[in-house]
Amino acid sequence: xxxxxxxxQLAAVREARASYxxxxxxxxxxxxxGLAQANLIAVPQDxxxxxxxxxxxxxxxxxxxxxxxxxxxxxxxxxxxxxxTDIGKYRIWRDGELxxxxxxxxxxWQEHPDLVxxxxxxxxxxxxxxxxxxxxxxxxxxxxNVSMYRTNRECAPAGxxxxxxxxxxxxxxxxxxADAVQISGRTPAVHGAPVHIGDPGGLGxxxxxxxxxxxxxxxxxxxxxxxxxxxxxxQSAIMASRPPFAVTHAPGHMFxxxxxxxxxxx
Amino acid sequence: xxxxxxxxQLAAVREARASYxxxxxxxxxxxxxGLAQANLIAVPQDxxxxxxxxxxxxxxxxxxxxxxxxxxxxxxxxxxxxxxTDIGKYRIWRDGELxxxxxxxxxxWQEHPDLVxxxxxxxxxxxxxxxxxxxxxxxxxxxxNVSMYRTNRECAPAGxxxxxxxxxxxxxxxxxxADAVQISGRTPAVHGAPVHIGDPGGLGxxxxxxxxxxxxxxxxxxxxxxxxxxxxxxQSAIMASRPPFAVTHAPGHMFxxxxxxxxxxx
Numbered sequence: 001x002x003x004x005x006x007x008x009q010l011a012a013v014r015e016a017r018a019s020y021x022x023x024x025x026x027x028x029x030x031x032x033x034g035l036a037q038a039n040l041i042a043v044p045q046d047x048x049x050x051x052x053x054x055x056x057x058x059x060x061x062x063x064x065x066x067x068x069x070x071x072x073x074x075x076x077x078x079x080x081x082x083x084x085t086d087i088g089k090y091r092i093w094r095d096g097e098l099x100x101x102x103x104x105x106x107x108x109w110q111e112h113p114d115l116v117x118x119x120x121x122x123x124x125x126x127x128x129x130x131x132x133x134x135x136x137x138x139x140x141x142x143x144x145n146v147s148m149y150r151t152n153r154e155c156a157p158a159g160x161x162x163x164x165x166x167x168x169x170x171x172x173x174x175x176x177x178a179d180a181v182q183i184s185g186r187t188p189a190v191h192g193a194p195v196h197i198g199d200p201g202g203l204g205x206x207x208x209x210x211x212x213x214x215x216x217x218x219x220x221x222x223x224x225x226x227x228x229x230x231x232x233x234x235q236s237a238i239m240a241s242r243p244p245f246a247v248t249h250a251p252g253h254m255f256x257x258x259x260x261x262x263x264x265x266x
Numbered sequence: 267x268x269x270x271x272x273x274x275q276l277a278a279v280r281e282a283r284a285s286y287x288x289x290x291x292x293x294x295x296x297x298x299x300g301l302a303q304a305n306l307i308a309v310p311q312d313x314x315x316x317x318x319x320x321x322x323x324x325x326x327x328x329x330x331x332x333x334x335x336x337x338x339x340x341x342x343x344x345x346x347x348x349x350x351t352d353i354g355k356y357r358i359w360r361d362g363e364l365x366x367x368x369x370x371x372x373x374x375w376q377e378h379p380d381l382v383x384x385x386x387x388x389x390x391x392x393x394x395x396x397x398x399x400x401x402x403x404x405x406x407x408x409x410x411n412v413s414m415y416r417t418n419r420e421c422a423p424a425g426x427x428x429x430x431x432x433x434x435x436x437x438x439x440x441x442x443x444a445d446a447v448q449i450s451g452r453t454p455a456v457h458g459a460p461v462h463i464g465d466p467g468g469l470g471x472x473x474x475x476x477x478x479x480x481x482x483x484x485x486x487x488x489x490x491x492x493x494x495x496x497x498x499x500x501q502s503a504i505m506a507s508r509p510p511f512a513v514t515h516a517p518g519h520m521f522x523x524x525x526x527x528x529x530x531x532x
Binding site for chain 1: 314315318319322323330333335454532
C-alpha cells in the first residue's frame with residue numbers, strides 16, 4: 001500500500017530524530033506513532049556483500065528496508081537524517097565483542113569511512129496492527145522492552161556470516177493467537193507471521209524468564225508465548241561471526257523513518 | 267506455502283534438465299508443469315554485491331530465488347543440477363554486448379571461475395495461476411514467446427549497475443483484468459501484481475507490435491494490454507551498464523527448478 005506520512009507525523013519524527021541527535025537517549029517504542037522504525041547494522045564495505053546475502057537468505061529475521069551506499073549517512077527513508085547521530089543509543093562491536101554503547105556514532109564513521117548501513121524492518125510495525133485489533137502488547141502495558149531470545153535455529157549462512165535466529169516473544173491470549181498470526185502475516189516486509197507458537201523448548205529456550213535481549217516477560221494464565229523472527233538477529237550473527245568492526249542500534253533504540261507502517265501492509 | 271514436488275514432476279524436470287545438458291535447446295514454457303522456472307544472471311564476483319543490491323532495490327522485476335556461492339554450479343533449488351549446462355540456451359555478454367548464444371556455458375566458468383549466479387523468479391509461475399482461473403495466455407495459445415519491452419522506467423541503480431525496467435505484456439479481456447491483478451498479486455516472490463495496465467505509451471512503448479524481446483503479440487478487441495515486471499530486466503541492465511562479462515539464459519530458455527510454483531503463492 002502506498003501512503004505518505006501526515007504533516008503532524010513528519011513534525012513528530014523530525015523532532016524525535018533531532019532530539020536523539022542532540023544527545024537524548026530513550027527507547028523509541030510509541031514514538032512517532034504510525035511511522036516505521038528500523039534496526040541498523042553497519043559494516044565495512046568488505047563485509048557488505050555477505051551481510052546483504054545473509055539478509056536475502058534470511059528474510060524473516062532480516063527484512064531489508066534500505067541499504068545506504070558505502071559512506072552514505074542519509075537514508076532515503078528519512079530525508080535530512082544522519083545515520084551516525086539520529087539513533088539514541090548505538091552499539092560498537094569489535095571482533096564480535098560489544099565494546100561501547102555511545103549515543104553518537106560519528107567516531108565509527110571517522111574510523112571506517114566506508115561503512116555500509118543496512119536498515120532492517122522492526123516488529124513495532126506489526127505491533128501497531130495487533131494493538132489496533134485489540135491485542136494488548138504486555139511489554140508496552142508494563143513499560144518494558146519486548147523479550148528477545150537466541151534460538152537453536154541456525155540462519156542460512158552467507159560466506160563468513162552465520163548465527164542463530166533471534167526471536168521476540170509476546171504472550172497472546174489463546175483465543176487471539178490466530179488473529180495475531182493473520183494480522184502480522186499481512187506485513188511480510190517486517191517479519192510477517194510468527195515462526196513458532198507455544199513450546200519454548202522447541203526453539204531451545206530453556207527459561208522464558210531469562211531473555212537474551214530486552215526485559216523479562218510476564219505470561220499469564222490462558223496466554224500462549226508467540227515467537228516472531230527478530231531484527232536483532234544480525235547482532236547475534238556479529239557475535240557468532242566476529243567481523244572486525246560493526247555498528248548497530250542498541251535494542252529498543254530504533255532508527256525512525258518517515259515511512260508509514262501502512263506502507264508495509266499488504 | 268510449503269509444498270514439495272511429486273515424484274512424477276521430479277522425474278519430468280530431471281529428464282528435461284538432462285536433455286538440455288546433452289545439447290537439446292527448446293523454449294521451456296509448459297515443461298515440467300507446476301514447477302518454478304528461473305531467470306539466470308551470472309557475474310564475476312567483483313560485480314556480485316551490486317547485482318544483489320540492484321535486485322534488492324528492484325524486487326518486482328528481480329525477485330531472487332537463489333544465490334549460488336562464487337564458482338558454485340549446483341543450486342539448492344535443484345539438487346544434482348549444473349548451472350553451466352542445464353539451460354538450453356545461454357547468452358554470453360562482454361562489455362554489455364551480446365557476443366554468443368551457446369547451448370553449453372562451461373567455457374564461461376573456465377574463463378571466470380569466480381562467477382556468482384543469481385536465479386530470479388519467472389512469470390511462468392503466475393501464468394499457471396492465471397490459466398487455472400480460465401484466463402487464456404495468448405502467447406501459449408499461439409505457441410509463441412511472451413512479448414517483452416524495455417520501458418522508460420529507470421530501475422533504482424546500485425553502484426555501477428543501472429538500466430530500464432523490462433516488462434512482459436499479456437492481453438487480458440477487460441472483465442478479467444481485476445482477476446489477473448489479484449491472482450498474480452498472490453505471488454509477490456515472482457513479480458506479483460502488474461506494474462501498469464493499459465496505455466502502452468505511459469511506459470514509453472511506441473508500438474506494441476515491436477517488442478524488444480520475445481515475439482509480437484496479438485491484442486484482440488475487448489482486451490487490455492497488462493504489463494508485469496520481467497526477469498529479463500537484468501539483461502537490460504547489462505546492456506546499459508556494460509560489465510566486462512556476464513552470462514544469462516536466453517529469453518524463454520529458463521532454468522528449471524524442483525520447487526513447485528505453489529511454494530511461491532501466498
